[in-house]
Amino acid sequence: xPKRSPLAPVVAMAALVALGGCGGTAENAPQPSQTAAAxxxxxxxxxxxxxxxxxxxxxxxxxxxxxxxxxxxxKARNAGDYPAMRKYREKYGFGVFAMHVYxxxxxxxxxxxxxxxxxPNWQIQNSLSKAQSTAYRKATDGCMIEAAKKVxxxxxxxxxxxxxxxxxxxxxxxxxxxxxxxxxxxxxxxMADCLKGKGYPIGKTTPMAMARQGQQVFLAQEDxxxxxxxxxxxxxxxxxxxxxxxxxxxxxxxxxxxxxxxxKEIKAxxxxxxxxxxxxxxxxxxxxxxxxxxxxxxxx
Numbered sequence: 001x002p003k004r005s006p007l008a009p010v011v012a013m014a015a016l017v018a019l020g021g022c023g024g025t026a027e028n029a030p031q032p033s034q035t036a037a038a039x040x041x042x043x044x045x046x047x048x049x050x051x052x053x054x055x056x057x058x059x060x061x062x063x064x065x066x067x068x069x070x071x072x073x074x075k076a077r078n079a080g081d082y083p084a085m086r087k088y089r090e091k092y093g094f095g096v097f098a099m100h101v102y103x104x105x106x107x108x109x110x111x112x113x114x115x116x117x118x119x120p121n122w123q124i125q126n127s128l129s130k131a132q133s134t135a136y137r138k139a140t141d142g143c144m145i146e147a148a149k150k151v152x153x154x155x156x157x158x159x160x161x162x163x164x165x166x167x168x169x170x171x172x173x174x175x176x177x178x179x180x181x182x183x184x185x186x187x188x189x190x191m192a193d194c195l196k197g198k199g200y201p202i203g204k205t206t207p208m209a210m211a212r213q214g215q216q217v218f219l220a221q222e223d224x225x226x227x228x229x230x231x232x233x234x235x236x237x238x239x240x241x242x243x244x245x246x247x248x249x250x251x252x253x254x255x256x257x258x259x260x261x262x263x264k265e266i267k268a269x270x271x272x273x274x275x276x277x278x279x280x281x282x283x284x285x286x287x288x289x290x291x292x293x294x295x296x297x298x299x300x
């Protein structure tokens with residue numbers, strides 16, 4: 001049963017790879033292009049990890065996944081362009097149940113891509129015995145702690161802690177950037193009033209909350225379906241501590257089973273866009289810049 005984290009748009013995918021989960025990049029969570037500083041730190045981190053692993057007697061390849069190049073539509077959508085956002089939402093909604101209706105197109109990890117980019121270290125670890133694999137993971141964790149201290153000046157407790165720190169930094173930086181912006185506060189309030197007028201329940205009306213509220217409704221619905229399919233997880237998600245990355249359980253759905261959910265999601269996403277057509281062109285570029293700052297700090 002796949003797991004994924006809906007929060008921390010800047011670091012979500014990296015965290016999911018490291019934690020063994022999966023996920024999709026939602027339309028309201030643009031992935032910022034890597035800056036030169038972030039790319040340099042990423043390569044330095046991998047190089048330091050490889051050196052450390054060699055000293056511990058393990059083979060490790062300094063591997064940095066190639067950056068996906070944004071299309072012109074991606075760039076326009078991530079800038080808050082109304083026609084580009086509408087084109088996306090008319091087909092994919094917020095990008096939640098579209099993962100099941102268009103699994104290969106949306107990068108659903110339950111479906112093998114045509115030309116997957118394989119991290120060679122996964123193959124190395126998969127070739128080991130159970131005891132060797134355990135030792136390998138322990139060594140990798142220790143080397144990440146060492147590399148983060150050397151390259152980033154960050155003190156980590158574990159590999160997971162690296163992503164928890166990224167998540168907290170992302171949340172703080174985004175809140176600092178958008179939630180105190182007078183113009184965005186005004187636009188978010190207007191968007192909230194518009195959605196209330198259409199019958200949507202609205203909680204917090206901060207810019208961050210308004211940018212996420214529509215998608216989170218459907219992530220929660222998807223999580224509920226996923227939990228219903230499992231016997232070893234609670235039916236209701238436990239409270240999440242501040243700064244932690246909540247894990248959602250993605251259900252197994254055929255495209256036909258997921259289609260009714262996506263149809264409802266598309267309607268909500270288009271209503272959200274209509275109410276936020278003045279909000280998103282101001283919010284999304286600021287979100288991207290905040291994400292780039294954290295990416296540079298953590299070598300993402």
